[in-house]
Amino acid sequence: MSDVRPVKPRSKRPAPLSLRLTDEERQKLVDQAGGMALGAYIKSVVFSDAAPKYRKHRVPPVAEQRLLAEVLARLGQSRTASNLNQIAKHLNQGTLVLDEELTADLNHAVAEVAWMRVTLMRALGIKS
Template identity: 35%
Template sequence: MSDKKPKREAPHSVRLSVDERARYLLGAAGMPLGAFFKMCADLYLDLPTVRDRNELTPQDRDSLARIYNWLGTSRIGSNLNQIAKAINERTITVTPETEAVVCEASRALITIRDILLTLLPKKRRR
């Protein structure tokens, strides 16, 4: 009995002009070109794509890092907590407009959190 591995098929190659390569690299948004071409072909042929939807491109990771950094250094949550504390202690007068603004800000933060959680890979969610 032989332990030889089956011979792999020869890889396919595509010749691209400099302009084509630049255009495809831009469209790939950080993905390797081979994976990008496979994904495009699968989409064109209406086949299920192999790429894990929770895999983030380098641009996505950079954007998420900037957003997390901004949210971490912003005082939005702290400011809302101070407003809520002042309302509970009745040290400020609450008008319908004030209440609407605070509720809208709270809903916006919850929405931002939910969107960011959907972008995180499943293994990193809590």
């Protein structure tokens, strides 16, 4: 009887990671690596305990969530987007009649959009 060894299934290795660098970036990497192979150097830097850790998802503070929820609620309650769409349609068709009611609706829509802009900017931490 012959010696038959069981065949181990090969573990499939993940596809290699590709990174595009400019000539200057590559030269800087080579200089930083010194005599190390580039792959070994990159792994040593990336998997170092000192490597920066990034959160997967930024969790907005509660105040931001409240402001964003308020904007979404207001959008859901108003027909501003639909009304503006209808106005644009009539304007493009040349059938827009500008009366007092439409003027009031337009002023209200402009105020709503301005409020949403300011509130969203505040929620995202952007100063106007």
